[in-house]
Amino acid sequence: MNHILFRVFFLLFMGIVLIGKSSYAQGPPIQTDTPIMLGLEGRGIRTFVKFLRKETLLEEGREIPDAMNRRVTVRVTPVAIPYNLGSDRFQVGVIVPFMDIHFQSNTQDNSSFGIGDAKLFAKYLLYQHDRKLETFRIAAKAGVKLPSGDENASPALGSGSTDYFFSTVAGWIKNRIGIYLEGIYNVNTSHGGVNFGNNFSYNLAFGYRLLPAVYETYPEPQLNGFLEINGNTQAKSKMNGERNENTGGTIIFLSPGLQYVGGRRWLVESSLQLPVVNEPNGQQLATDWTISFGTRILLF
């Protein structure tokens, strides 16, 4: 694991060193949040469809055969609407996910479709330092996840609990590059005897404007490339006070992505997530990959 992580960080570092020259700017990262709450990120709508596959059975991080031949396919389509209140320093927003989950095994074949757990959030720009063709900003975000998804569906569309999250995101853009760092802590509460473990998500994104080489006059179409590291470490869940050993763990994805900003009001983007660290606790189906296709449209 350390070996792979080292290689990932080395590649990112070399990327930054080698490409950190030349001219100006790129777009918001795909999997990581941004502290820049302007334009598409301030008064727009964002949606994407994300496909996720879980098929590999792991025990203490090692692949083992699954006698049940289980497979989970998830299609989630979140719709995010952020809105800046007054100045462009304070934002509130809502994220509503539409879920389509399919579970298959030797004995079952179940699907459920509907609204998942919606999130409400508020984001505030804590720090802004602008220089010529360069900006560094830090924002803090807090929110609540509501139990809007049907927890009794099979497979369940929501957790049934009201959970809270807090995050900080920093972003630095200069020349053609952008670097973003985000940490999110989720506090999961108990519902119906089940308490999902709290989890910490960490994202690092490196963006580079591939085209045009020189961005002269706004607006101009642009193509951005992203390489992100998206990690999540979750504590074990508790059921009626008893810890479930087959829950929680760590997963870290390496996520290459492409984004095309077509004009003033829209962009399209796609990102692939491949796990470079896949260490769920105990015995669990692991996430094999995810792929996302999305768009952001400016409304106001």
Added chain:
Amino acid sequence: MKAVSSKMAFTAVIILFALSFLTLSVFANQETDKVFKGEKITIRVDGLSCPFCAYGLEKKLKSIDGVKKIEIKVNDGLAILYLKEGAEITESQLRETVKKAGFTPRKIVEGDAQMSLAPAGKTVTLKVAGMSCQNCVQRVEAALEKVGCARDVKVSLEKNQATVVCAGDEAHQQQLVKAVKEAGYDAEIVKVDRK
């Protein structure tokens, strides 16, 4: 009686002091809050590093009364406002609008002052092959002047070279070469000096 008159005198002094302070403030504001009346205003905007978020800046500047057209030069970090005839805009109005759009306003000047506001450039010397007359010189000059980063273009037939102050990086400098080649001449960069 003495006490009353000294109180009155004290109050009068305070009023006079306050009045003079107010007057000074008004004059001071009048002095610093410059009024722009020309056709064109150029604002250097810091933090203008994400083109996708320039929309808000464009929209907010456009909403100022008297603004006809906006041009945002991302590469130079400049917002250029074209005003309607007879329009007047104050400096504080412009600064406030840029701040509200989420950016940091710096120098604001009237007219075509991009050169003085753009980032400092480098002097790029190009060896140009194939020029045989003054027409060629003019063609090369015109081609170079069209490149966004180019300032102070000088072309010499005798030396077969062109010098350009380019406010940009290597990618911009290569655009100079490309522009000369597209005009029908061969070119290569022989020297790059900080201006």
